[in-house]
Amino acid sequence: MSISMQPDISLAFADPLRREIIQLLADESLCTCHLVDLTGAKQxxxxxxxxVLKQLGIVESEAVGRNTYYRIVSRSLIDYANSLIALAEKASFSNKERPGCQ
Incomplete structure (x- = not known):
């Protein structure tokens, strides 16, 4: 899958707090109250x-009692990483140069 065919997952990494949330959820499933405590951000x-992370397909949620727990959808991050690797490999083998402009 090319990068342009995926949701713009790069948006997830554009914000420092989203990067922190992704890092925290990579370790364990957490509810909103845990993320508030761990990041110091407001609810x-x-x-x-x-x-935003759910819309991008990076996070999924599950209701447990009164709380909603969030976890990383690892497949979406793996697919995105693989598309970046494929793009980098394509660029490293590309020796084409367009003729100069006239």
Whole structure:
């Protein structure tokens, strides 16, 4: 899958708090209250970033009692990483040069 065919997962890494949330969720499933405690961010801010991460397909959620737990969808990150690797490999083998402009 080419990068252009995927949701723009790079948006997930554009924000420092989203990167921190991804790092935390890579270790374990957490609910919003845990993420608030661990990051120091306000609950509405965490909820907004989790919504973005869910829309990008990076995070999924599961209701457990009164809490909603979030976890990483590793397949989406693996697919994105593989598309970046393929792009880098393509670029490293590309020796084509267009003729100069006139």
């Amino acid at each position: 509405p801010t965490i909820s907004h970033h989790l919504k």
